[in-house]
Amino acid sequence: MRSGDVKQVLYEVLEDTGGRRVAARLLRQFLIFLIISNIALAVVETVPEVHAFLGDHLKLVQLGCGAIFLAEYILRLYVADLHPPLRRFGPIRSRLRYAVQPDAIVDLIGALPLLFVLFLPDQAVTIVVVLRLLRFFKLARYSPALRSLISAVAAERKALLGSSMIIFGVVLLAATLMYLIENQHQPEKFRSILHGIYWAITTVTTVGYGDVVPVSNLGKMIGGVVMLMGYGLIALPVGIIASAFAREIHSRDFVVTWSMVARVPLFEDLKATEIAEVAKLLQALSVRKGAVIAHVGDVADRMYFISDGEVAIKLPHETVYLGQGSFFGELALINQTPRTAAIIADTDCQLLVLEAGALKHLMDRDAALAKKIMEEARARAFAGKKVLGELAEEELQQAGVFASADEIREEPELFADDGRETEKDPA
Template structure:
């Protein structure tokens, strides 16, 4: 049991290091810098190695850069596989690893280093394996986690996924119909050019998407007329997904711009809580936390930084969470009072059940050091306790709070 507890603590610390770092979290920030530098160096080396002049002069240096950066990718993958349980806290150890293994980022991480080592075991496939190294370029998407502007693009694609798929479907239908029509019109005149329907699809794709390579083109009168019509349709069709994404950008930035006015427009109240290692929210994602209707997680403060929460943010011990709730209409504000028990306070060293509270006073909670104690009859009050009550009468040493 102790071994499992120690391993879980080690894994939590490791997960915090390999996750996106925040100012004040020095090991995590250093790991992020090393990871970004390794990726940039690897890509630079991959590009420079394609130049014969550079390869002849700096070939050994480029090989060393690739060796060490790929080794880092392999170690990073092992770390993330070990911390899969932290990424998927609701799954078992094995299912969490499988979920990471088959996730998009997991596949990219695996292909970042595996093709480099496969030729050692399968020399005959060295050329094919080398082609898979292009997956390292996809690791650039990990940088998306560091910049809110790139996260906006991800949010737009998610929110507009159905509209984008619909536009792609329309383009695919138009390409298929156009290829069959052009094949029928041009096959007899150019049997070597429009050999089959696939030749027509290639022409339709280059025309509809306004690329126009010019390697395949119609020569008959009807073919040219149809090509002109399709070129005009291509401009209109390509504008559909462009317009969807542009509208998504406007909506997203307008939402972010007016988010600060949200609390004023609907009159919200906010509270701040700090998470400890024992809280149920720790290691859970924001979208996995159930809140009452009308309540929302407005902000997370971590290591002195402010995080605007999205569904994938994972709560960590020590996070300060700001929770907002819409004010009830025609609601009368409650006046809460805090009473700190000084050395001469009459409630010192007395049980709650023995206190004679006024009828207009209700004891809500007791704050003792860093703990919050639920008030019960068997709880003894001590010097230094801070008691929160609802009361319409005067209490000694009280501080009033309006909620």
């Protein structure tokens, strides 16, 4: 295998962008396990009894984990010039640009503890412990929810800054009033406004340690008001983040769903609003590994989009695997013929289902939409689009099985006139 091919394979596995989804998923799961285990070990190692009993073994494990994280960072930097947005910058500038991206900086932080341990074993104990715990942020690469939360916070940073200013203003006002009122009664506890700020923060956040409390009637009255205001003040940033997070998740799911529907040849000529109407018809379906999604002989009256997981389509002479982002069963929306292949969940799957009946109701309500879909269906039939079992050409291509029209013409004996695969001659 040439070096360029090796580099392309590394890129597809590390960035999960190609057809090597199984290897990419295994690597992702291994790295997630390694990150969580590494953080747990860094915490447990601070227990004196554990450190005394397993110190040497834990050090070897940490060194091994550090070596893996360092190798991961170097390999990601090595394939950085294959990223589509960075290719035009050349091999050096593309790697420099990649190195300053947030994900790359977090990967570097994950690799730094090994370098500190090797070159500064005695002077950087505290730094190493902190950096090991910062490996937690590497999970953001593999957690869409965590990335969405970070995006939500970044999107609402102005609103969060505004709410923080309001909270700080209330804290400062309450501290000043309490200093003016309680200084005469408790000069040792309210010696300055700074001491009052400590009381105000513990009161607004409803912590209330009890080490500093007002004793005058007016001070108690102000303290009660500050306590009640604390509930509303803390709810401000929480509400902002919660609503932004929900909006981010909804937007991401809509974009993913919309893009999957737009990829289907039957809908590719529709307007954005029409694709959105089709996307609204999708129903979520969770399937456990090994479960049969459809049996041979069932009426094919729905198509499926894979939002997570992988399915296996058992064709007569081979098995086709489709992963996240793929679709299958497009022809079922129009033909509704008996299925010629069993569809089985190869892993736990999250599917989106579009039923032919629901699409028909939408087409009955929207004549223009119905006309476009039917014209595309007739055009595909007129163009002689052949199928292999359940899959049209586009579905075969996304699975890595390239049965183009030219290939079908070269081997016509594999395909019957009705579009179904026939058995090969044993000879």
